[in-house]
Amino acid sequence: MSLLSHAIEIQAGTIIHESSHFTANGGTNDYAYGQTACKNLAISNPANAVRNADSHEYFAENTPALS
Numbered sequence: 001m002s003l004l005s006h007a008i009e010i011q012a013g014t015i016i017h018e019s020s021h022f023t024a025n026g027g028t029n030d031y032a033y034g035q036t037a038c039k040n041l042a043i044s045n046p047a048n049a050v051r052n053a054d055s056h057e058y059f060a061e062n063t064p065a066l067s
Helices: 003-019 035-044 046-050 053-061
Strands: none
Touching (some): 003 053, 035 046, 035 053
C-alpha cells in the first residue's frame, strides 16, 4: 500500500469514527480505541460495542477482514 493510499484510508476512517458521534448517525461514544480493545469490548460488553465509535469505523473498513 502506498503512503498516499494509507493516508486516505486513515482519513476515511477518521471521518466515519467522528461522524458516528452525531445523534443522526448513531450517537456513539468512545468506549474503546484500537482493534484489540474493540474486539475485547465486543466479547465483554456487546451493547457498548455497538455504541462504540471505533467499532463503527472497523465495521465500515471491514478491518480486520471478515472471513
